[in-house]
Every structure is written in structure tokens, then in C-alpha cells.
Amino acid sequence: MTEYELYADERRTDRYFWLGGVICTDSGRSRLLNKLADVRSQYSLAREMKWAKISQAYFDAYRSWVDAFLDDQFARYSLFQIDRSSSEWRSFQPRPGRRPTRDDQLASAYYQFLLVTFGPLRDTKRWWVYPDAGLFSKDPVFDRVEFLFNRTYKRAFGTKSSRTIRLVRPSDSSATDLIQLADVLLGAFTCKVLDVRPSSPGKARLVAHCDAVISDSPTTQRGLPRLSVNRWVPADQFSYGRPR
Numbered sequence: 001m002t003e004y005e006l007y008a009d010e011r012r013t014d015r016y017f018w019l020g021g022v023i024c025t026d027s028g029r030s031r032l033l034n035k036l037a038d039v040r041s042q043y044s045l046a047r048e049m050k051w052a053k054i055s056q057a058y059f060d061a062y063r064s065w066v067d068a069f070l071d072d073q074f075a076r077y078s079l080f081q082i083d084r085s086s087s088e089w090r091s092f093q094p095r096p097g098r099r100p101t102r103d104d105q106l107a108s109a110y111y112q113f114l115l116v117t118f119g120p121l122r123d124t125k126r127w128w129v130y131p132d133a134g135l136f137s138k139d140p141v142f143d144r145v146e147f148l149f150n151r152t153y154k155r156a157f158g159t160k161s162s163r164t165i166r167l168v169r170p171s172d173s174s175a176t177d178l179i180q181l182a183d184v185l186l187g188a189f190t191c192k193v194l195d196v197r198p199s200s201p202g203k204a205r206l207v208a209h210c211d212a213v214i215s216d217s218p219t220t221q222r223g224l225p226r227l228s229v230n231r232w233v234p235a236d237q238f239s240y241g242r243p244r
Contacts, residue, residue, distance in 0.1 A: 003166070005029055005128045006078070006117060007178035010135055011051070011186050013194070017106075019080040019113045020186035021131075022178055028074050029178065035068035036177045048173070049180040051187030056202040063209055066184055070213045073221040077182075078117040079189050082109055082232040092234060103136045109232050110135075111148050116230040118164075126166050132179050133170035142168045185210070193229055 005028075008021030024032060039045065043061040047053070054062050069075050083089060093100050094108040110131075118127060131142065146168045173179040188210040191198060198204045214227050 001124055001126060003126045003128065004118075005130065006114075007130045007171075007176070007182050008113075009132045009173065009179055009183040009186050011183075011190060013190060015083060015085040016190075016194075017082040017084055017109075018186060018190050019082075019110065020182060020189060021078050021117065022069060022182045022185070023076040023078060023117065024072075024074070024178075028072070032068055032072060032075060032181070033177060035072075036065065036181065039064045039068060040177075049177075049184060050173075051184050051203070054184070054187075054200065054202045054206060056200075056205075059202045059205055062184060062202070062206055065181065066188065066206065066210055069181060069185060070210065075226075076220060076224060077185055077189065077227050078113070079186070079193065079227065079229045080109075080113040080116065080232065081190075081193070081229065088234050089232070094235070103141050106136060107141050107145050107148075108235065110142075110145050112232060112235075112238060113230075114145070114149055114165075115152070115238075117228070126164060128166050129168045130171045130176065130179065131168070132173045132183075135170070142170055189227060189229075 002025065004023060004025055006021045006023055008019060011018045011020070022032070039061065042064065043058075045061060049062070049065055069077070089105070092105055092108075094104045098104075114127075114129070118125065129146075136142065146165050149165050171179060173183060184206075187203070188207045190196075191203075191207045192211050192214075198207060218226060220226055
């Protein structure tokens with residue numbers, strides 16, 4: 001049984017809503033946290049590391065911050081794009097017959113984000129999920145997402161199968177370095193996907209750095225993509241099956 005962890009954040013751009021997260025094992029988590037602690041020590045960083053705070057003056061610190069991920073041969077990143085301007089999203093009703101709320105739509109989208117992030121249905125993997133607190137108006141909405149996901153796996157592998165998601169625990173990003181890492185990478189990778197050059201010189205340099213490293217080394221030591229990009233589709237167009 002392999003246990004994985006997902007540290008995720010969200011971001012809004014003009015027409016898109018993004019979800020993104022760092023994927024690692026428990027040993028990978030320790031390795032990444034040690035590297036991030038070294039960066040904090042090297043640059044005397046007590047501040048929260050955020051995409052919005054990147055400046056030319058702190059470029060070296062932020063480059064070292066993302067290098068904790070980019071230099072790791074096992075960690076991966078999952079990026080999920082929602083086009084909020086699409087007719088499919090605007091008319092999307094997760095609960096037919098009920099007027100959808102923002103939480104309803106995002107809960108369904110987050111469920112799809114987890115499905116594509118976790119990959120093919122397997123009963124040999126278990127996950128711990130740590131999203132940034134505040135995505136939903138009420139954090140208990142994550143309980144609904146967790147329930148939907150575990151129900152999907154029990155239908156595939158039987159009611160006696162153990163919970164695929166061990167825990168979904170919303171976490172304060174200001175106190176969680178791996179969510180801060182997810183946030184900075186989310187900003188850089190969304191610019192890469194949209195082919196947008198930020199007006200901030202520091203951010204533009206960081207995007208170029210991340211792009212160059214991922215382009216030069218696109219897969220992990222195990223041959224998995226280091227950056228996976230998926231796009232939301234309506235539930236009736238989404239297919240997800242148990243591997244043969």
C-alpha cells in the first residue's frame with residue numbers, strides 16, 4: 001500500500017479558475033520540507049511565500065523556493081483549469097433540479113480535480129489531501145468531496161475496501177510551507193499554460209526558470225509527468241474507469 005499526499009491551492013485569473021497541488025509521498029514530504037527550511041534559513045525568510053509577493057528583490061529566494069520542487073526527482077504537480085466563461089460552466093448544475101451555489105459547483109469540480117490527480121482507480125493507493133482553507137464558504141464542504149470520492153472507489157472495489165482518501169484537512173497556507181510552494185508554482189505554471197509573460201520582472205524570470213526546468217526534465221525518475229494539466233468538463237462528458 002502506497003500513501004500519497006496532496007498539498008493544494010487555488011487561483012483566479014480573468015476567465016479561468018485554477019486548482020493546483022504538489023504530490024508527494026510521506027518521505028517526499030519530509031525531503032521537500034527540509035529543503036524549504038534550508039531556503040528559509042539561507043535567506044532569513046519569516047514571511048509567507050506567495051506568488052503575489054514575488055519581486056525582483058526576492059527573486060533569488062523564490063527561485064530557491066521553487067527549486068525545492070524542481071530539483072526533486074519524485075515530486076509531481078497537478079494543474080486543473082476551469083473556464084468560468086464557458087456556457088458549460090455557467091449552466092452547470094451539480095444537483096439537478098436545484099439552483100447551484102458556488103460551493104456546489106466548486107465541490108463537483110474539486111472532485112474531478114482529485115480524480116484526474118490521483119489517476120486510474122487502484123486499491124493499492126491511499127491519499128491525504130491538504131487544501132488551502134477558505135476555498136469553500138464552509139470547510140465542511142470538503143467532507144462532501146471526500147464522501148463522493150470514497151464512494152467512487154467503494155463502488156469499484158467493493159464496500160469492504162478501505163477509504164482511498166484517509167483525510168481531507170483544510171490548512172492555513174500561512175503556516176504550511178508545502179501549500180505556499182503549491183501557490184508559487186501555481187502562479188508560474190498557469191502563466192506557462194496560458195503563454196503569458198507577467199509584467200513583474202521577478203515573476204517573469206521565475207516563470208521562465210520553471211518552464212526551462214520542466215521542459216528540460218519533464219518526467220520523474222519513475223517516468224511520470226512532473227507537470228500534469230487537465231481541464232474541467234461537465235460530469236456527463238467525463239469518463240473515468242477502473243484499469244483493466
